[in-house]
Amino acid sequence: MERNERKIRVGKVVSNKMDKTVVVAVEYKEQHELYKKPLVSTVKFKAHDENNECGVGDIVRIEETRPLSKQKHWRVVTIVEKAK
Numbered sequence: 001m002e003r004n005e006r007k008i009r010v011g012k013v014v015s016n017k018m019d020k021t022v023v024v025a026v027e028y029k030e031q032h033e034l035y036k037k038p039l040v041s042t043v044k045f046k047a048h049d050e051n052n053e054c055g056v057g058d059i060v061r062i063e064e065t066r067p068l069s070k071q072k073h074w075r076v077v078t079i080v081e082k083a084k
Contacts, residue, residue, distance in 0.1 A: 007064040009045065010080060013054045021072060022047050022054045024062055047074040057083030 011026035024045045032039055046069075047062045054060055059081040062074045 008061060008077070009074075010059065010061050011045070013056055013058045013060055013083075014044070016049070016052070016054055016056055020049055020052060022049045022060070022076065024060060024074070024076075045074045046072045047076050048072055049076045054079060055083055 009024070009026045011024040013022050014025045015023040024047050026043050026045065028041050028043065030039050030041070031037070045062060047060070048065070048068050054076060058079050060079050061077045063077045064073060065075045067073050068075070
């Protein structure tokens with residue numbers, strides 16, 4: 001039995017104060033339809049970090065998963081880049 005492709009996002013960790021949970025901010029760049037000005041919108045996701053490895057400022061890849069709690073539907077797959 002095959003399962004569907006899961007959504008994957010890459011974003012920056014903005015908070016790791018919770019146990020086994022990080023808040024990841026994902027930025028989307030789009031253009032205003034009328035004025036053609038570039039717009040940047042940010043969406044925050046709560047993601048499951050099993051080993052508490054992520055730090056603030058890390059760039060991480062997250063993947064959609066089953067609901068783990070009320071607000072947590074994503075999990076950290078890999079840390080793309082550690083913060084300096």
